[in-house]
Amino acid sequence: MTTLEQRAHEGDLARQVLENEAFGRAFDAIEQEHIEAWKNAPARDVEGRESLWKTVKLLHKLKGMLEAAMTDGKLARIELERQVEMLAEDRRAGLNTTGWP
Numbered sequence: 001m002t003t004l005e006q007r008a009h010e011g012d013l014a015r016q017v018l019e020n021e022a023f024g025r026a027f028d029a030i031e032q033e034h035i036e037a038w039k040n041a042p043a044r045d046v047e048g049r050e051s052l053w054k055t056v057k058l059l060h061k062l063k064g065m066l067e068a069a070m071t072d073g074k075l076a077r078i079e080l081e082r083q084v085e086m087l088a089e090d091r092r093a094g095l096n097t098t099g100w101p
Helices: 004-018 021-040 046-092
Strands: none
Touching: 004 021, 004 046, 021 046
C-alpha cells in the first residue's frame, strides 16, 4: 500500500509527463502515424491492421494510466492537506493527538 505522500508524488510525476510538450507531440505523432497506416492497410492484411490498432489502444491505455495517476495524486494531496488542517485544529483546541503527555 502506498502512502499519501507517495501517491501525491506519483501524481506530480504523471502531470509533468502529460504537460510535457515533447511527450505530447511524440504521442500525437505516433498515434496519427499508426491510425493512417491502419486506414491505408490492405484489407487482406488482417494481422497488420490488428497490430496497428493494438498499438493505438496501448497508447491510449498509457495516457489513461498517467491521467489516473495524476488524478489520484491530486486526491492524495487534498487528503494530506485535510489531515494537516485537522491536526492544526486539534492542537489549537488543546487536544493531544500523539498519545504522548
